[in-house]
Amino acid sequence: MANYKFDASKMDEIIKKVVDAINGSKKEICEIAEGARKEHKNLVAELELLKTEAAELIKEVDEIEKELQNSRKKLMVVNKNFEKFSQEELKQAYEKADNLRIELVIKREKEKYFIKRRNDLEVRIKEVLKTVQRADNLMAHVGVAMEYLCGDLINLGNQIEDMQQRQVWGFRIIKAQEDERQRVAREIHDGPAQSMSNVVLKAEICEKLIDVDIEKARFELQNLKRIVRESLVDVRKIIYNLRPMSLDDLGLVPTLQRYISTFQEENKIDVLFKSRGSISDIRSVISLTVFRIVQEALNNIRKHAKANSVSVNIEFIEDKLRLSINDDGVGFDVESLKVKHEDIESGFGLFSMKERVELLDGEFNISSRTGSGTRLSIMIPLKQNEGDADENN
The missing domain is CATH 1.10.287.1490 (Helix Hairpins)
Known part of the structure; x- marks a missing residue:
């Protein structure tokens, strides 16, 4: 052996x-x-x-x-x-x-x-x-x-005792990594890369106009400045999506407030955010996990739920963190989703949330019915052994 x-x-x-x-x-x-x-x-x-x-x-x-x-x-x-x-x-x-x-x-x-x-x-x-x-x-x-x-x-x-299940999760992890890389590559290609290409073209136009028509050159320079500013906003958004620095600087609750506020402005969906209790020191892996779960849940709601309003509640109860996310959207059949759990294409967002929570020895529950919205209920212990989870997850 x-x-x-x-x-x-x-x-x-x-x-x-x-x-x-x-x-x-x-x-x-x-x-x-x-x-x-x-x-x-x-x-x-x-x-x-x-x-x-x-x-x-x-x-x-x-x-x-x-x-x-x-x-x-x-x-x-x-x-x-x-x-x-x-x-x-x-x-x-x-x-x-x-x-x-x-x-x-x-x-x-x-x-x-x-x-x-x-x-x-x-x-x-x-x-x-x-x-x-x-x-x-x-x-x-x-x-x-x-x-x-x-x-x-x-x-x-x-x-890993069940090798077949392990293989499925291996493929899911790889697919999630590749999807994320593809998303980042697409965002960079469609955003900053396109803007930088425009910057080069605008700079060449300015170079040609500077000795011919100073007013047109000034107008093109103004456009150039606008493009650079928009590119900077895109870069900051990409960096924020990869890893919000405010988690380390401000903490979990202010970061969620900021993200939810931006989500409401961009998607015109009412999101009511409430927090109760507080804790001075949350492990980085827990903060990041909770943020990613909220991010993924709101993403799913935006794409699939057709919801008008959402509530996000976070509570700090002694040595536990409780998170609940409810929406009034179209809902879905949870049992049919469970049947398809072997397919790496189906419901991976939810399974990803579940796996993140279970890696932290937490509890993940989802309840939904067609036409009756969806409710996520999550409980995560705040005190863990050092070997329980990787800080980089």
């Missing part, structure tokens, strides 16, 4: 090293894919701008050709009847024809450059798309490898 434990721990250690190596590779692939997507977006924008400029140039060339044709006709008339025109008129006619020919040559050279640049951009766009596709394929293969490694083998030990 001792040898079995030793082998299992060694296997865990080896697999963890493999997983760390794969995660490192996965991060690099993500960076490559994200860089390629940004480059693709910039190239497409540049190609569209180039097409617009090319269309304008073609119009200019057509106009110059017509003007040159008229100028040549006038020269023919002048040459046939030169005695009717003064020396100055003859000179102007020849100079105008020469200037138009020179301008036409320059414009046609520029047109050739545009065509070459357009072809180069189209080739680069195709190459970048291939890079994105290859990176996505690699990500899919790495994800499969991670599922196999983390599903059954990570943290192998005698503590």
Whole structure:
């Protein structure tokens, strides 16, 4: 039996090293894919701008050709009847024809450059798309490898008696991690990354306008300042969603008050928050768990419940924390949700809450009926052994 434990721990250690190596590779692939997507977006924008400029140039060339044709006709008339025109008129006619020919040559050279640049951009766009596709394929293969490694083998030990259930939770954890990473990546891509791209474009516009039209340059700088401010707000929101610093600075109750106030403003759902009692020192893992449960519960209500009002009550009773969350939404059948608990796609938000509470030796109860709203009731002991839960959960 001792040898079995030793082998299992060694296997865990080896697999963890493999997983760390794969995660490192996965991060690099993500960076490559994200860089390629940004480059693709910039190239497409540049190609569209180039097409617009090319269309304008073609119009200019057509106009110059017509003007040159008229100028040549006038020269023919002048040459046939030169005695009717003064020396100055003859000179102007020849100079105008020469200037138009020179301008036409320059414009046609520029047109050739545009065509070459357009072809180069189209080739680069195709190459970048291939890079994105290859990176996505690699990500899919790495994800499969991670599922196999983390599903059954990570943290192998005698503590898990039901290996099938452990595998399900392993996949759920991996999916939750990947969903969170995808959410953060999407928020950064759709928010700050887009804003920074706009900043670069606006800066280039300002650079071109500064010596041409100072008022337009000032207007573009004002837009640039607005974009940077909005980007800063987005970055702060992303950071707050990852880990609200106010939990450490202000405490649990003020952080919940702030979050609920923001939730009401953004979603137009009435949320009544009440707190009773207080405690001077709550373990960080408990504060974060309670905050995440409230966050996940309100998220579910916003997405699924169609509720008009919600109540969130938190009580500190001796050495326990009691949390209840009620809504007047459409509700659901709890029993049907329990039947589908093996499916990693179904009700993971609720199972995630339940697991968080149970890791802290707490109690998690949910009651709901179709058409009658939902009630969450949670009890968490405030005093725990040091080994009961990981502070980083």
